[in-house]
Amino acid sequence: MAKIIEQLREKFDWVICDSPAGIERGAQMAMHHADMAVIVTNPEVSSVRDSDRIIGMLDSTTEKARAGEKMPKHLLLTRYDPQRAASGDMLGTDDVLEILSIPLLGIVPESPDVLKASNLGAPVTIAEPNSAAAGAYMEAARRLMGEDIKITIPTERRGLLDWLFKWRAA
Amino acid sequence: MSFLSNLFNKRSSAPIARDRLQILLAHERMSVDGGNQDDLLAKLHREIMEVIKRHISVDQDKVQIKMDRGAQCSVLEIDVEVPGLTDRVAKKD
Ligand SMILES: Nc1ncnc2c1ncn2[C@@H]1O[C@H](COP(=O)(O)OP(=O)(O)O)[C@@H](O)[C@H]1O
Numbered sequence: 001m002a003k004i005i006e007q008l009r010e011k012f013d014w015v016i017c018d019s020p021a022g023i024e025r026g027a028q029m030a031m032h033h034a035d036m037a038v039i040v041t042n043p044e045v046s047s048v049r050d051s052d053r054i055i056g057m058l059d060s061t062t063e064k065a066r067a068g069e070k071m072p073k074h075l076l077l078t079r080y081d082p083q084r085a086a087s088g089d090m091l092g093t094d095d096v097l098e099i100l101s102i103p104l105l106g107i108v109p110e111s112p113d114v115l116k117a118s119n120l121g122a123p124v125t126i127a128e129p130n131s132a133a134a135g136a137y138m139e140a141a142r143r144l145m146g147e148d149i150k151i152t153i154p155t156e157r158r159g160l161l162d163w164l165f166k167w168r169a170a
Numbered sequence: 171m172s173f174l175s176n177l178f179n180k181r182s183s184a185p186i187a188r189d190r191l192q193i194l195l196a197h198e199r200m201s202v203d204g205g206n207q208d209d210l211l212a213k214l215h216r217e218i219m220e221v222i223k224r225h226i227s228v229d230q231d232k233v234q235i236k237m238d239r240g241a242q243c244s245v246l247e248i249d250v251e252v253p254g255l256t257d258r259v260a261k262k263d
Contacts, residue, residue, distance in 0.1 A: 025212065025215075044187075045191055048191055049191065049194055049195065052199070057209070061212075085184070087182065088182025088185065089184060091184050091191075095187075099188070099192065
């Protein structure tokens with residue numbers, strides 16, 4: 001693994017190691033040689049809990065950590081549903097950020113376009129490039145490359161019914 | 171008390187999730203500092219693999235290690251699936 005990463009490092013600017021969900025061996029393998037980490041979290045207890053443990057591992061078991069260096073970490077909050085967060089039935093951005101205390105890279109909204117894209121076998125950024133989720137991913141990527149783009153909490157374009165519903169719920 | 175007020179007021183679940191997480195993580199962060207169990211298992215896995223590999227060639231995923239921690243006793247379960255004896259035996263040295 002170290003050898004492969006070394007070869008890729010020479011040829012590419014960015015090498016992304018996706019890791020299986022959770023905190024098992026696969027995740028540890030993916031993070032081992034990393035220079036920085038993007039932690040993808042759903043606003044859910046189980047997901048935030050795993051992320052907390054992953055953050056602990058990033059700071060203790062990776063090569064970088066063992067060399068005494070600091071691992072830069074970014075949080076990508078995904079499957080975020082602004083309406084449910086507003087009505088108090090989903091952990092809000094502030095909650096998750098306060099608990100995990102690492103900088104926020106972006107917020108990807110819950111969106112049917114993601115499932116559609118995954119059915120088609122393509123990333124949402126390619127299958128549905130104009131969707132809110134695709135926009136959020138593109139902006140997150142640009143932030144990762146150092147661009148300074150303001151993070152906005154995604155809102156869906158709402159129909160009249162949704163507005164009424166939200167007004168009732170508020 | 172935030173738990174009670176949630177129950178009676180808006181019945182929103184996010185503050186409860188937040189409280190649960192804070193308690194959970196406070197506990198877990200403590201035990202992680204004193205030695206991470208997953209870390210220990212990964213280490214055991216690696217070293218057991220090394221020993222086995224000296225004699226038999228087995229795949230990584232044929233060695234499963236589990237730890238069940240109980241109040242009275244903990245069980246370390248090591249499950250090694252070896253190929254039939256007529257299969258390859260590592261010829262080393
Ligand atoms: N923003 C989203 N909105 C709606 N569904 C999503 C979203 N993100 C992920 N999903 C659903 O979850 C599935 C698994 O997502 P994936 O990113 O592959 O998970 P993993 O963390 O296991 O890699 C997707 O195929 C899709 O159905």
